[in-house]
Amino acid sequence: MKTLAFVALASVALPAAAQQTHTTVTRTTRPGVVVTTHTGGYPVYAAPVPQDGPYLPYEPLPSDADVFGGLRLEVQAGYDRLSGDIVTKEGVTYGGEAGFDVPVGRALLIGGYVGAEGSSGEACTTLIGATNCYRAPLSLTAGGRVGIAVSPTTLLYVKGGYTRGRIAYDSTRTTNPPSVLSLRQNLNGYHLGGGVEQQFGPSAYGKIEYVYTKLRGFDVTTLPGPTEDFDRHQVKLGLGVRM
Incomplete structure (x- = not known):
């Protein structure tokens, strides 16, 4: 059952x-x-x-170099020292720079830039009864840079390129016969430098850099003869944004 x-x-x-x-x-x-x-x-x-x-x-996550890629615009200011054969001028440099950077691999970055800057201050010397004053009112730059991202927010870079700088020369003689001479010449040269760039957010960044510039061929006379070259040393701070 x-x-x-x-x-x-x-x-x-x-x-x-x-x-x-x-x-x-x-x-x-x-x-x-x-x-x-x-x-x-x-x-x-x-x-x-x-x-x-x-x-x-x-x-x-993006690679470290991707953080620093793209179009950038920045303003700059800092210390400027212009020295020639007989004069040395110290002042403040100010200007701006526009650039475009491209990541190459995870940490390497290459880019190009153009810039414009002015400088305050005037260097004067007295020679044979004449007061000679030099200024560097305007410089234009174009060049390239190579950087390496050492962290997602920090970039180390070197830069270099072409510089076209204007030198203003004014000479005033008060002895007999008195005279006034003013010259404005655009000189060709080059610049080399490097710095560190720090990202502050999605688009803002700051940087500090040193730049050496060589300008050649300033002629204070209209007769054939020796010309004057200028060395320029700058330490600049920059603030910018990436697009």
Whole structure:
């Protein structure tokens, strides 16, 4: 009697269990993953669903050099020392620079720039009864730079290129005969330098750099003869934004 009851119970329970095993509910919990739940059982992860791109549980971080790439605009100010054969002028330099940088690999960066700057101060000397004064009112620069990102927010770089600088010369003689001479000449030269740049946020940055400039060929006379060259040393601070 007990055997017949067990067989009867099994004949009813087994089809129900088979039906329960094959009854599934399918739902998507996150991109690319389908969860198949057996009735009365536990969730089981199935194979990923094909999609346009791979699913990543996090946003990939940019390389260090990518932080410093793109168009940049900045203003600059700092210390300026202009020295010639007979005079030395110290003052304040001020101006701006525009550049574009391209990341090359994870940490290396290359770029180009153009700039314009002026300088305060005037260097004067007295020679044979005449007061001779020099100024450097305007300089234009164009060049390139190479940098290496030593962290996601810090860039070390070297730079160099062409400089075209104007030298203003004024000579006043008060002895007999009195005279006044004014010359303005644009000199060609080059500049070399380097610095460190620090990122302050998504777009703002600051920097400090040293730049040496050589300007050649200033002629204070209209007769053939020796010309004067100028050396320029600058320590500049810059504040800028990246677009």
